[in-house]
Each structure stands twice: as structure tokens, then as C-alpha cells.
Amino acid sequence: MEATTLARVKTLLDLSGTTQDAVLSQLIAGTSARMEKFMDRPLHYTARTEEYDLKARQKVVFLRAYPLANQAAITSVKIASNWDFAAATAVDSSDYHVDTDSGALHFNYYPVTRYLNDNMGTAYNAVQVVYSGGFAVEDGGALTTFLAAFPDVAFACETQVVAEWRRRGDPGAQSTKTSSYGKSNFEAPVGGSMRLLPDVVDILTPYRRMRFGQ
Secondary structure, three states: OOOOOHHHHHHHHOOOOOOOHHHHHHHHHHHHHHHHHHHOOOOEOEEEEEEEEEEOOOOEEEOOOOOOOOHHHEEEEEEOOOOOOOOOOEOOHHHEEEEOOOOEEEEOOOOOOOEOOEOOOEEEEEEEEEEEEOOEOOOOOOOHHHHHHOHHHHHHHHHHHHHHHHOOOOOOOOEEEEOOEEEEOOOOOOOOOOOOOHHHHHHHHHHOOOOOOO
């Protein structure tokens, strides 16, 4: 899922027609992917199956995609230190609770107390969670729900795309010049590509996925 629409970016750039659509669409897709990587969270709200490590006596797992619509967004939780989830019995929903805003899944018991006779050991991919989560549903490409709920995230994408559009011919340049006027591009490392703009980082940082002890 992309974090903004082509029409919104073209409005910011005061562009009409379709000549530049392919390039702008590529920049939007690339920027959206970079944002997901920076936040360590997917944008699209959809069904997912994920597996997580469990340390001995660990009671919290931090899901990758959130927020969740409600507790019922989790359809199955299974514990299997031998990775045979097909044979594992699902954990009763009364034995866990999820913070829908942060994606923190809390167990009211220790799913693993010892792993391979080691009280400090880690059972790798021992918990499987089937659920639906993410920022918003992509509603027919209009992104109406996402834009209404997370306008700052959409604006971050637009800001980055506009900056990259203006430097598309030489994204690693240390300065840009229009007629007799120029400026330095502090966000571009020597010999490298353009970083996320400081303002974009400021917007996205509160949305970064937090993982404590995982």
C-alpha cells in the first residue's frame, strides 16, 4: 500500500496531465516502502500470519502490524516450540489480551517456562499469531480511510516525494541550482542517495514499532 496518492502529489507540484505520472508513481511507491522499513510496520491493514521467538518466561509479543480494529482481530494464537502449529491447540482467547493501539500481545501465563532445559533459552518462532492489522485498508486506491486517520504520515510521504522529484536527475547531488540561485542539500551524503528528510523523520519517529525484550 502506498502512503499517498498521485493526485495529491501532483497538486503540491502544480502538475497537470499524465506525462510525469510514471515517474511520480515510482517515487511514491519507493518512498512508501522506505517509510514502512523505517517504521518497521506495514501500512496496509490486512490478514497476516506471523511467528515470533519466545524467551523462557516471556509474556509479551509485539505484533508487527498495528493498530488492530479490536480484540477479535486476532483469530488464532498457537504455541509450538517444535514448530508443528498444525498439531498445536490454539490458546484460549481468555488467556491473552492485545493492546490494539500498540500491537502488544500479553499472555496471562508463561507460554514457555523452560526451553530445551534452559531457563534462559529462546524458543525460536515458537508462537504463531493469525490476525488482521495495519494502518488502514486501501479502499479502492482512494486511501480515504488512511488519509483521514493518518494525515501526517501521508504528508511525510508527499514531502519526501516532492524533494526527490526536484532532484530526480541527480539524487546524490550536494547542491541544486535554479538560474543564478542555488542551495546546499544537507540531507544528501557524499556519493550517496537522498536520505529521509529531517521533517519526515520527525513525523515518522513516533510511529516506529517498539520491541522490548524481543
